[in-house]
Amino acid sequence: MSNPRNAVSARDSHIWTLRVGFIMASALSAGLLVTIDNKQNDFNCHIPPDLSRGANIKPGELQAPNSYAFASNVWRSLNDWEHEGKVDYISNIKKYECYVTPTFFTWLKENAKQKEDAGELGRTRNLSMEDAYAEGMSTPMGNNVFAVTLTTRVHERIEALPIKDIIVRYPLRVVPDTRKCNAMGMSLDGFYAQPERTEVEHVQVEKK
Incomplete structure (x- = not known):
């Protein structure tokens, strides 16, 4: 048993x-x-525009040409004052809040206040790029951060009167950004050096 x-x-x-x-x-x-x-089921992949030599792409990894194009578009949009800086600059800063870091957003608001106090917003402004993108205009700084150099021509007018026509080099920093409101996956994080004028043109105004 x-x-x-x-x-x-x-x-x-x-x-x-x-x-x-x-x-x-x-x-x-x-x-x-x-x-x-x-x-996360969705990933941001930044595809470089030139794939003739192939490319190794990792999700979330920024590319030099894309970083340059992003910085160029956002910086020009911030500084495009079609009607008047008093309205347009403030509106543009708010509009592009998700495409700049919180620190740079605070700087931009302070910069707008300083310009308003100095009487520099009662005008229109337009930025145009002086050079087409070339290697070296966007360089890696490590940790997926890029140093982007924009060489722009700055045009300013008060009504029909041209008051400024200068060339300014803006050294901007582009960093990764995972905020949900940022569809591009990168943001402007301010200047990595001081902007500088490379040429000054004296505007000739005809006397009537």
Whole structure:
């Protein structure tokens, strides 16, 4: 009688072990499914415009040409005052809040206040790029950060009167940005050096 009884006991023990194993495996599978479901399913991939030599692309990794194009578009948009800087500059800063870092956003608001106090916003402004993109205009600084140099011609007018026509080099820093409101995955983070004038043109105004 002992052998059949031991066999039944061993069978029941094995069945219990299988049940426990099944429960643990199910719990582990459920945990993995939840983890996978909570992981990010969408990735930003920055594709360089020139793929003639191929490219190794990692999700979230910025590219030099893309960083330059982004900095150029955002900086020109911030400084495009079609009607008057008193309205346009403030509006543009708010409009592009998600494409500059919080620190640079604070700087821009302070800069607008300083310009308003100095009487420098009662005018229109337009920035145009002086040079087409070339290698060296956007260089990596490490940690997926790029130093972008924009050489622009700044035109300013008060009504129909031209008051400024100068060339300014803006050294801007582009950093990764994962905020949900930022569809580009990068932001302007201010200047890595002081902007400088490279040429000054005296505007000639005809006297009537």
